[in-house]
Amino acid sequence: MSNCQGLGDCDDARMQRIYEYLDGALTKKDITEIKDHLADCPECSEEYDLECLIRSMVKRSCTEAAPENLKNSILDRIHSIKPVEA
Numbered sequence: 001m002s003n004c005q006g007l008g009d010c011d012d013a014r015m016q017r018i019y020e021y022l023d024g025a026l027t028k029k030d031i032t033e034i035k036d037h038l039a040d041c042p043e044c045s046e047e048y049d050l051e052c053l054i055r056s057m058v059k060r061s062c063t064e065a066a067p068e069n070l071k072n073s074i075l076d077r078i079h080s081i082k083p084v085e086a
């Protein structure tokens with residue numbers, strides 16, 4: 001599955017390390033290795049950017065879910081109040 005033109009050692013294990021890097025699960029030595037590789041390898045760098053983008057989108061959609069729930073609960077209260085006022 002490796003079509004990397006950089007260091008030539010990109011494979012699934014390498015990508016796994018990038019995910020671990022994003023999770024903050026790597027040692028300083030591993031982080032240096034990954035950073036060096038990302039700088040030299042457009043393919044992995046692109047994959048890394050994409051993963052970052054996906055993660056930030058997931059984070060954003062999670063924080064937007066809360067106001068939606070709040071809105072629904074407010075609407076429920078309005079609907080439950082209305083008959084009393086009528």
Ligand SMILES: [Zn+2]
Pocket residue numbers: 004006007009010037041042043044045
């Ligand atoms: Zn690579």
